[in-house]
Amino acid sequence: MRWLLLKDLQILKRSPLQLTLLILYPIVIALLVGFAMTREQDQTKVALYNAMPAGEPLGFGGEEVDGNEIRDQLCGRVDCIEADSTADARKMVENGEATAAVIVPEDLGDKIRSLASLSPESPEIQIIVNGSDAVENQVTDDRIEAMLGEANLLLAKRLSEGAKQYLDLILKGGEFDLLGQQIEVLGLQKSEQILKKIEPKLPPGTDKEQLQRAVRFAHLATDNLDLAGPLLTAITEPIKADKVEVGDEAPSLDTFAIGVTVAFALMFVTVLLVAGSLALEKEENAFTRLTAGLVGRGQILVAKVGLGTVVGTGVALILLVGLGLFVGIGWGRAPLWLLALIFGAAAFSAGGAALGAAAREVRAATLAAVMVCLPVALLSLVPDDAVGPAIETAINLVSAVFPFRPTLDAITGGLEISGPSLWLPLLHLLLLTATYGALARLALRRF
Amino acid sequence: MPPQVTGSNPALAARGVSKSFDGRKALSGVDFEVGPGEVVALIGPNGAGKTTLLSILAGIAEPDSGEVTGDGVAWVPQQAALYRRLSVRENLLLFAHLQHDAGQTAENPEQMVTRMLELTGLADRAGDRVGTLSGGNQQRVNIAIGLMADPSVLLLDEPSVGLDPAQRERLWGFVLGLVGEGTAVAFSTHDIQEAERYAERIVVVAEGEGIFSGTADELRQAVEAGAAGGGPAAAGDLETSFLAFLRERGH
Known part of the structure; x- marks a missing residue:
């Protein structure tokens, strides 16, 4: 069997294009x-036209918001481009210079004070978006909604601070500016x-009862208005999120991205290589000669799976080393992710062998490999909660019978301690290798 | 028609061999044999069952019924079963190792390759990729692989297809050299002249049945005898006789 594997590696070496591509x-x-x-991620560019008079504060009472503060808040999450007019902002959106425009009307301050x-x-405020790109439109909508949410929260x-100051004035008393005149407020306390x-x-005979009622009212009002302060603070952000994660810990986004990249490369290289290599045995008429008393069909199959595992793992290693130049790779966990790569490559190779044995022609095998791999791998990346329960079940079933998802889980589990468990995906891959190996062996009976 | 037995101890013999594919009869009770050092040509129209018969004789396919006896049989497929990206030497070495590991020969693989390169006269092309060789040279490598285990019978499936006359001449010079050393050869062909020229005996197969076994002259005689009995007239060359023979028997 080693001669078969060495022969395949020699053939691979003799194809400069294939070898160059693999490296x-x-x-x-x-x-x-x-x-x-x-x-660094590019921020969404948003045209901003502020029609409010310069320096006009927003708000009421003692608490006022400077226009620049609002602008900073709006532009914290996006890259704002100043526009000279509404028409100018619209033009920026139309010609693609900005993905959206925010128009702050002249009377915004008046309306806030009202x-x-x-x-x-x-x-x-007016929002202008370009509706020609559905995906970008959705992203822009999300960004602008978040941006407005921040501005609304600030306001x-x-x-609420202003309202609290009024409440304090009523409670504790003090001076109040009304139309330029200072008015003293006594306060309930x-x-x-x-x-x-x-x-x-009070002299005897006076109706003390009425006075005592006024005292009780002032006392009650003081006590209850004391509670209004915290209440006002609370209503500006009534619900705060306390995030608690349950279930398997998800790997970091970087690890997930590395896992997806490596799993895709592993899948394409091994499935295409093994499917094509096995079909080539038939096209070069060598299969019949090999099986005429020299080697068994099973041995040829094992040699092909071995070829895919060796080459696929090698390619994945080059990829990981390359990615390691940009992002942190857990080299200390190398034995674990190496195990994931080997098991994944073996499962993909067995799948490729089944395809090659069924197709029996290099072109058909290659086409079948692409047509099967790509949609199934993409399906495996669909988040569970993005689809309905029935489709989610269907996707999970399809993902379970193809090595992409368990390979991805095994790689991320191998790369990061907080990733999914490594051993279950490895067992899954082992089962898939055995199943696809059996299917390939069956198909080789009529090869 | 019963086969013409060449001797009491044929190198390879088949008795009453039948084979069907998906209900279609490919061979129906065919008898065949080849004696030591004999060259037998297997001729017949396309789809007559020649390749199926050779595959069964080589042990690659199992007959539905009948039996095959004989040892040391090597089969050389119609199209060169070689790895085109590997060199002549690498191809030979691969199959030498596989035959050695399979217990078909005890000879050292490296020595075997050297011997085969000398035998085929391709020692100076040993490093060339098989894909760059002419059809004739590819076929020589193809046959050399079949000869590695020193077979007593060599089965060649249409060995000269696609070869020009000069290549064909060189190929047969090589094969007849093996026959001179005692190797029996059975080959299938569409080329009647090739059969007449190189085979001592011709076996005609048509629609899965063995309908003639004898020399080229005996085939002509059979056609003339048919013509005398009211059958179609035959011209002098073997190809015309062969076609007349087939027509006479309704093929």
Whole structure:
């Protein structure tokens, strides 16, 4: 059997294009993915036109928000480009310079201030987006929603601070500016104290009952308005998220990206190589000669799986070393992820052998390999909660009978301690190797 | 027609061999034998069952019924079963190792390769990739692999297909050299002249049945006898006689 494996490696060596591809492919992929993973993410460009008068503060009471503060808040999550007018902002969106535009109307400040009046108006800002790209539109919508959420939160906090100051004034008393005039407010606490002091000094026969009612009211109001402060703070952000993770710990995004990249490379290299190599035995008429008393069909199959495992693991190793130049690879866990690579390569190789044995022609085998691998691998990446229960079950079933997902789980589990368990995917891959090996052996009976 | 037995101890013999594929009869009770050092040509129309018969004789396919006796049989497929990207030497060495590991020969693989390169006259092309060789030279390598275990019978399935006359001449010079050393050869061919020229005996197979076994002259005589009995007239060359013979028997 070793002669068969050596022969396949010799044939591989004799094909400069194939050999170059096998070496260059992981290097190029590692460079592309590595650069993509380490590059600063471009922020969404948003055109901003602020039609409000310069320096006009927003808010009411003692708490006011500077226009620049709002702008900083809006532009914290996006890259803002100043526009000179609404038309200018619209043009930026239309010609692709900006993915969206935010128009702050002239009367925004008035409308925000009206919230503290008896006739409140709803403050609005205008958003312009380019509807020609559905995916980008969705991303932009999400970004702008988050951006507005931040701005609204800032305003709500400041408004609640202003309201709290009014409440303090009513409670504790103080001075209040009204149309440029300072007005002194006594406050409920002082009112209560004053009334309590007056009560003993009232002449007999006075209706003390009415005075005592006023004292009780001032006392009750003081106690209850004390609670209003925390309440106002709470309503600016009534629900805070306390994230608790349950189930298997997910690997970091970097580890997941490395896992997906390596699993894809492993899949394509091994399945295509083994399927094509086995079909080539038939095309070169060598299979019949080999099986005419020299070697068994099973031995040929094992040699092909061995070829795919050796070459696939080698390619995946080059890829991992390349990625290691850009992102951290757990070299201390090398024995674990190496095990994952070997088991994954063996399972993919057995799958490739089954395809090659069934197809019996190199072209058909290659086509079948691409047509099977690509959709199943992509399906395996669909998050469980992105589809309905029935489709999720179907996807899980398909993913379970193909080595991509267990290979991905094994690689991420091998790379990161917080990743999924390593041993279950390895067992899964072992079962798939045996199953596909049996199918390939069956197909070789009529090869 | 019963086969013409060449001797009491044939090197390879088949008796009443039948084979069907998906209900279609490929061979029906065929008898065949080849004596030591004999060259037998197997001729017949396309789909007559020649390749099936050779495969069964080589032990590659199992007959549905009948039996095959004989040892040391080597089979050389119609199309060169070689790895085109490997050199002549690498191809020979691979099969030498496999035959050695399979217990078919005790000879050292390296020595065997050297012997085969000398035998085929391809020592100077040992490092050339098989894909760059001419069809004739590829066929010589193809046959050399079949000869590695020193077989007593060599089965060649249409060995000269695609070869020009000069290549064919060289190939047969090589094969007849083996016959001179005692190797029996049975080959299938569509080329009647090749059968007449190189075979001592011709076996005609048509629609899965063995319908003639004898020399080229005996085949002509059989056709003339048919013509005398009211059958179709035959011209002098063997190909015309062969076609007339087939027509006479409804094939």
